[in-house]
Amino acid sequence: MAKATNQQEPTGLRADARRNRDLIVVAARELFLEQGIDVPLDEVARRAGVGIGTLYRRFPDREALLRAVGEENLHHLADLAQTAQREEPDAWHALCRFLRGCVKLRMGELSAKLDPHLHQRLRAGHDLHEIRQQVIDALLGMTEQAQADGALRGDVGPGDIAMLMTLHIYLPANMAGGPAVARVTEIMLNGLRAGVGSPLPGEALTGDDLRRYTAME
Amino acid sequence: MAKATNQQEPTGLRADARRNRDLIVVAARELFLEQGIDVPLDEVARRAGVGIGTLYRRFPDREALLRAVGEENLHHLADLAQTAQREEPDAWHALCRFLRGCVKLRMGELSAKLDPHLHQRLRAGHDLHEIRQQVIDALLGMTEQAQADGALRGDVGPGDIAMLMTLHIYLPANMAGGPAVARVTEIMLNGLRAGVGSPLPGEALTGDDLRRYTAME
Amino acid sequence: MAKATNQQEPTGLRADARRNRDLIVVAARELFLEQGIDVPLDEVARRAGVGIGTLYRRFPDREALLRAVGEENLHHLADLAQTAQREEPDAWHALCRFLRGCVKLRMGELSAKLDPHLHQRLRAGHDLHEIRQQVIDALLGMTEQAQADGALRGDVGPGDIAMLMTLHIYLPANMAGGPAVARVTEIMLNGLRAGVGSPLPGEALTGDDLRRYTAME
Amino acid sequence: MAKATNQQEPTGLRADARRNRDLIVVAARELFLEQGIDVPLDEVARRAGVGIGTLYRRFPDREALLRAVGEENLHHLADLAQTAQREEPDAWHALCRFLRGCVKLRMGELSAKLDPHLHQRLRAGHDLHEIRQQVIDALLGMTEQAQADGALRGDVGPGDIAMLMTLHIYLPANMAGGPAVARVTEIMLNGLRAGVGSPLPGEALTGDDLRRYTAME
DNA sequence: TATGAATGAGTTTTCATTCAT
DNA sequence: GATGAATGAAAACTCATTCAT
Structure with a gap:
């Protein structure tokens, strides 16, 4: 089921890029709930374990x-x-x-x-x-x-x-x-x-x- | 009823100061709903028609x-x-x-x-x-x-x-x-x-x- | 003549604010010529001797x-x-x-x-x-x-x-x-x-x- | 004449590499004029139709x-x-x-x-x-x-x-x-x-x- | 007391540059 | 060689807060 779910999300990314994207979304979800939707995106990137630039490459804005x-x-x-x-x-x-x-x-x-x-x-x-x-x-x-x-x-x-x-x-x-x-x-x-x-x-x-x-x- | 309500709020302000205070609360309520609780306090002051300094005098923080x-x-x-x-x-x-x-x-x-x-x-x-x-x-x-x-x-x-x-x-x-x-x-x-x-x-x-x-x- | 020139610029600022505005323009002119129009605005503010926020208050963008x-x-x-x-x-x-x-x-x-x-x-x-x-x-x-x-x-x-x-x-x-x-x-x-x-x-x-x-x- | 001109530029590149180099220079010239010399090099690469890495291989900096x-x-x-x-x-x-x-x-x-x-x-x-x-x-x-x-x-x-x-x-x-x-x-x-x-x-x-x-x- | 100018810390955002694929 | 993903330093920009007028 989870697999089916994932297949509907943007695809065609290199495997590592895809993994990073998912890590970012997970981190964002957590932090939005914990701290509100205004958490610094820096913090999202940090929790996801990627650079801030990577986050912005995938998600041009909040x-x-x-x-x-x-x-x-x-x-x-x-x-x-x-x-x-x-x-x-x-x-x-x-x-x-x-x-x-x-x-x-x-x-x-x-x-x-x-x-x-x-x-x-x-x-x-x-x-x-x-x-x-x-x-x-x-x-x-x-x-x-x-x-x-x-x-x-x-x-x-x-x-x-x-x-x-x-x-x-x-x-x-x-x-x-x-x-x-x-x-x-x-x-x-x-x-x-x-x-x-x-x-x-x-x-x-x-x-x-x-x-x-x-x-x- | 409205009057009774007001009497329970801080009192002992000069009439104009009191009016300013109320204007600020009203403006804040509107803007919090319209734009989220992170609206710039500047904007609250502007909508209330008072200076930012006045807002801070009454409400030390958000x-x-x-x-x-x-x-x-x-x-x-x-x-x-x-x-x-x-x-x-x-x-x-x-x-x-x-x-x-x-x-x-x-x-x-x-x-x-x-x-x-x-x-x-x-x-x-x-x-x-x-x-x-x-x-x-x-x-x-x-x-x-x-x-x-x-x-x-x-x-x-x-x-x-x-x-x-x-x-x-x-x-x-x-x-x-x-x-x-x-x-x-x-x-x-x-x-x-x-x-x-x-x-x-x-x-x-x-x-x-x-x-x-x-x-x- | 210089005075006449100034009178045509935005007016109605408090005297100190007006002076800051002029300092910023002068600093900007110098730095644009020295370093190109992409000088960090930070630097312009520093040369003008004001905070970056002051610069942005007067000039919302470059x-x-x-x-x-x-x-x-x-x-x-x-x-x-x-x-x-x-x-x-x-x-x-x-x-x-x-x-x-x-x-x-x-x-x-x-x-x-x-x-x-x-x-x-x-x-x-x-x-x-x-x-x-x-x-x-x-x-x-x-x-x-x-x-x-x-x-x-x-x-x-x-x-x-x-x-x-x-x-x-x-x-x-x-x-x-x-x-x-x-x-x-x-x-x-x-x-x-x-x-x-x-x-x-x-x-x-x-x-x-x-x-x-x-x-x- | 154009040919003579080209012969004076760096040579000894594989034909495709050579073509890429020229595409980059053309794209750069256009974009420098259109958008200023601070145009993102990413954009130059994109207009030239090559990867940013390729651009950097030929031109170590702006x-x-x-x-x-x-x-x-x-x-x-x-x-x-x-x-x-x-x-x-x-x-x-x-x-x-x-x-x-x-x-x-x-x-x-x-x-x-x-x-x-x-x-x-x-x-x-x-x-x-x-x-x-x-x-x-x-x-x-x-x-x-x-x-x-x-x-x-x-x-x-x-x-x-x-x-x-x-x-x-x-x-x-x-x-x-x-x-x-x-x-x-x-x-x-x-x-x-x-x-x-x-x-x-x-x-x-x-x-x-x-x-x-x-x-x- | 009211005002709004000044400040600068904190964020957002961009982009040159490196490097794994 | 070519590619584009990742990175993070640097610049842009916002806004809470203070303070002179």
Whole structure:
């Protein structure tokens, strides 16, 4: 799976150059989370074990680096969705596993730090379309199947699931690890069960709505 | 209400100095949201219409400014809780109004931008204890009353409500305004209804747990 | 005269700030000539005796500094033309003095170092229009009067004089000081005398043509 | 002629290496003129279509590249002088053709960009002696013959012609193409005619003086 | 008290140069 | 020989902070 992921990233680099590129992205991800997205790029280079010039050769500015990290994050999200779908016995449990797993990705921690304009620019970048579509497809499959199984309430669409996913993704770091989150997730899942509570306002959110709201990015 | 809020802030300034202070906080809040918490303080001063020297006289460093903005945010949160409690006919509807209202405060947008260490330091600052206690008290009251009314499931505590509140607070800006949020909130509220779904894992979260997780900060 | 020159430069600065600005321009002019237009701006600041930040506050980039130096150069050129016109007994001698004096300004040494695009941008800047017009006016007066006196050949216009001026301005530094230049200038002046040699090709160049060719810039 | 020129450059390279060397010099000449002599060598290599390593193999530093370009320039100058001398019917017309042709070489555009120290170093380099001597010889021949013919005033020497040549060479790019230059050249030629105007100050400049002043370099 | 000019440390960024492939 | 990846020194540039006016 990891291999498949990597194959979608820029290729055609000499083996050593490729390895350096990956080291840089890993270091950047770590430091962005630890110290904020304004860490000196010097420090990123140092942690990656390369010269600052090498970093700049691959990533002409901070934004390019953020984009690369975001792309990797999205790969993880797609992995999570596809694995859940594949490994769980039924669609409802796949949905549960997916939502619970989103928290651990800590994706929002990064997105939330971006200023709105940059955030928008990153989202608009076309590098992410394909991979984002994979997430969408998986969510769509799980939602429809769970409804056919009578496990998921009928008046929600895949877009609604994506919204809940986003909420999990953006959970602040200090809560993300704790046991309290598990309870909150269960409250949501209870609210999603078929035959529960009052009808929701408006229309079920479709995959297209979802496309507008999916996180990071 | 606004007046009451202001009285809790530093006082004893000459009227014009006081006005300058407020202009600065407002400008800072706007710019932190627009451009990130790293906006040049020069720019904050310019937007506030004061000299950079004046800004420094009131706020010895960026952290002091962040603290002031956070404090104001927390005042808004307390306002929201107390007003809901006072104006709604019953506790369940007060809870609903409170959760729905959290989104509009856009509080998390700022907190989420802080690096973990700074975030921790701000939370620990003692300026916020009193006002945070007000939020806690209101939540506690609403929760217990709603359970007594048989409207809220019995296995949740005020801490659980606070978690849901936090989720709403941290909702990313691009989603915060949309109609999709309303649906997500309703899903959660459905999950909170008495007699719904499966029991939650672990113990109901108390006000003390809540204290650890409340946002902004 | 120097005073008049200064009054045309940006004003409204505190006295000390104004003095610093001037020190920077002087230092820049010296170093651009000594070391090329790529001298580290650090060095300019050091020679001016100010911090690098001060330099950047007044001149947001190297181009702004070049523009300021160029403006000063042009002031010197106008001074030269006007002084010659005022102090010489007749227009022909004023022209001679003007042409001979151009060499000493060393103006071209700077312009010639600019890459074409930058050069064009500087020329286009509107800061220089007024002062350039002064040069044009003086040249026009001298030319017409010298022709009325029967000293200057009739088939040249002020634009032709400006061309010769430009040639002198762009004389390379290693020749500019030497005695050889004097001889070359005299050859030109001989060629300008009334009744000499063959007619020139094309039309006499007017002040408008001149406007297109005047140097530095 | 072009072939003869090339034969004087370093030889003994494999055919492909030789071709690469020439591509680099051509690219360098273009970019030096377009962007200034500080253009990144990376860019020179790219325009030449070779790797940066290849460039460095041939030219150990920027100065070597400048020297090569200058050398080529000087070859063109010698070509111009020798061709004029050979093809024109008499020495006066050869001189005229030579002076008029200098403008098109755009040689000064490069020299003028050098800082004084580098300029001096390049001039001093011994690579250029032989080729510069060719220019000198041609000028000397034309001057003496034109004076013998009674066409050129007697009180100028070949050094004076060289000075006028230099003036033409250093003409700024924005003027070099225009029709105005032709008029200026004619003014000079008129000033050079036998029997014209007043005597020149000082002594006629010899070939030795000329050696000191000839451009590029 | 308010102002904004000055400062320089800290970052970003570029590019000449080396060297493994 | 050719290539282009890596390097890091040097230059550009920003901005928090101080302090004279």
